[in-house]
Amino acid sequence: xxxxxxQQITVVKDNGLVSHxxxxxxxxxxxxxxxxxxxxxxxxxxxxxxxxxxxxxxxxSSGFAIAHNGNLTNTAELADKAGIQVTxxxxxxxxxxxxxxxxxxxxxxxxxxxxHVLSIAEGAFSMxxxxxxxxxxxxxxxxxxxxxxxxxxxxxxxxxxxxASESPALDVIGAHFVREINPGxxxxxxxxxxxxxxxxxxxxxxxxxxIFEFVYFARPDTYLxxxxxxTTRRRMGELLAGQSHVDADIVMGVPDGGVPAAEGxxxxxxxxxxxxxxxxxxxxxxxxAPDQNKRxxxxxxxxxxxxxNIEGQxxxxxxxxxxxxxxxxxxxxxxxxxxASEVHLRISSPPFMWPCYFGIDTxxxxxxxxxxxxxxxxxxFVGSDTLEFITLENLRSAIQLDGxxxxxxxxxxxxxxxxxxxxxxxxxx
Ligand code: SF4
Numbered sequence: 459x460x461x462x463x464x465q466q467i468t469v470v471k472d473n474g475l476v477s478h479x480x481x482x483x484x485x486x487x488x489x490x491x492x493x494x495x496x497x498x499x500x501x502x503x504x505x506x507x508x509x510x511x512x513x514x515x516x517x518x519s520s521g522f523a524i525a526h527n528g529n530l531t532n533t534a535e536l537a538d539k540a541g542i543q544v545t546x547x548x549x550x551x552x553x554x555x556x557x558x559x560x561x562x563x564x565x566x567x568x569x570x571x572x573x574h575v576l577s578i579a580e581g582a583f584s585m586x587x588x589x590x591x592x593x594x595x596x597x598x599x600x601x602x603x604x605x606x607x608x609x610x611x612x613x614x615x616x617x618x619x620x621x622a623s624e625s626p627a628l629d630v631i632g633a634h635f636v637r638e639i640n641p642g643x644x645x646x647x648x649x650x651x652x653x654x655x656x657x658x659x660x661x662x663x664x665x666x667x668x669i670f671e672f673v674y675f676a677r678p679d680t681y682l683x684x685x686x687x688x689t690t691r692r693r694m695g696e697l698l699a700g701q702s703h704v705d706a707d708i709v710m711g712v713p714d715g716g717v718p719a720a721e722g723x724x725x726x727x728x729x730x731x732x733x734x735x736x737x738x739x740x741x742x743x744x745x746x747a748p749d750q751n752k753r754x755x756x757x758x759x760x761x762x763x764x765x766x767n768i769e770g771q772x773x774x775x776x777x778x779x780x781x782x783x784x785x786x787x788x789x790x791x792x793x794x795x796x797x798a799s800e801v802h803l804r805i806s807s808p809p810f811m812w813p814c815y816f817g818i819d820t821x822x823x824x825x826x827x828x829x830x831x832x833x834x835x836x837x838x839f840v841g842s843d844t845l846e847f848i849t850l851e852n853l854r855s856a857i858q859l860d861g862x863x864x865x866x867x868x869x870x871x872x873x874x875x876x877x878x879x880x881x882x883x884x885x886x887x
Contacts, residue, residue: 511551522568554583591648596657607638626680664862665862669868672690674779691778694722701849708767710773713761716806757785770799772802773798775804777804790840811823812866
């Protein structure tokens with residue numbers, strides 16, 4: 459977190475859970491009416507202290523701090539042009555902070571620096587920036603990652619303003635959702651209230667919100683573009699059930715992402731919904747664990763099967779995605795060891811075939827199971843009896859946003875330039 463207390467900006471950050479990093483005594487030291495904060499996982503494989511945010515620079519009268527959700531795709535080019543050496547310790551967020559600092563030191567305001575630096579940055583960014591007596595929040599011209607504005611107090615007498623990636627962050631502090639921040643828009647919060655400028659031209663007439671926010675990333679109680687994520691996930695399950703019938707005894711979801719889709723699947727198929735796995739809430743997402751060994755071990759620590767629900771049963775198991783396949787394979791084995799007589803896997807996203815360059819940590823194509831295997835081969839690899847993925851058409855109709863989502867990892871059609879050559883079947887819209 460970074461706060462401004464009428465005199466200076468204070469930054470406190472560390473690796474670990476929020477509740478571990480911010481003890482009561484630490485929070486008491488973080489006084490001030492202007493605050494930003496960020497929880498993140500490393501998108502570059504390293505998880506050291508320097509990768510924690512906000513990033514601070516001392517340029518200008520008070521300095522500034524930045525928190526960045528997303529990933530820039532032209533980091534090397536920007537660094538090269540500015541004569542900044544690219545090292546493994548230099549993140550895209552550090553680079554933005556450095557370019558902003560240089561522009562501020564040349565005599566520009568932070569708002570002017572943001573307009574300049576972000577106009578040459580490519581890729582995904584939803585950012586919050588703290589300076590003396592102001593918080594700015596800006597979204598890239600595609601709107602890859604979500605960002606919304608909320609209000610504390612009533613419309614007539616607002617008591618404060620809030621921006622957040624996901625709308626539930628507003629709910630927990632009693633703030634009211636006002637609206638989403640538009641692609642390319644920057645809002646600035648000061649003691650006077652909120653102002654808005656269209657800092658960057660929107661990239662197209664339709665925004666490109668990450669489709670995986672609906673499938674996997676966003677909390678189910680989040681509202682994105684007017685749709686509650688949980689409802690869209692249930693619809694994914696309903697449509698998936700319509701695609702593929704198989705006789706079974708129970709439908710179960712892989713917690714947490716697969717559960718709403720499993721509910722929808724059960725409703726549409728008439729097969730009872732049940733629980734088959736208990737999740738240890740204190741283990742993070744395996745998909746984003748930084749290396750392969752840690753991922754395999756964390757599957758065993760993360761889930762425990764409910765043997766009495768599983769033994770002798772024909773299961774339909776609904777999960778949100780298959781990336782490398784190692785997590786899924788370990789899960790199927792765990793269910794069989796617990797006595798399942800059949801395991802039919804149903805996945806509420808189409809095959810994940812292309813890497814993401816817009817803020818989601820995915821492996822290279824070589825390690826994406828769907829990029830290198832047919833569905834029959836994937837079924838063999840993970841050890842399920844049958845395997846079926848929702849079609850792209852059904853996923854889009856579950857979300858009900860016509861062409862307003864990026865789905866490049868499913869189609870190879872990247873809406874923005876990517877940092878590496880993609881081969882014959884990749885490309886841009
Ligand atoms: S490539 Fe996939 S994961 Fe990345 S932003 Fe697009 S839809 Fe989301």
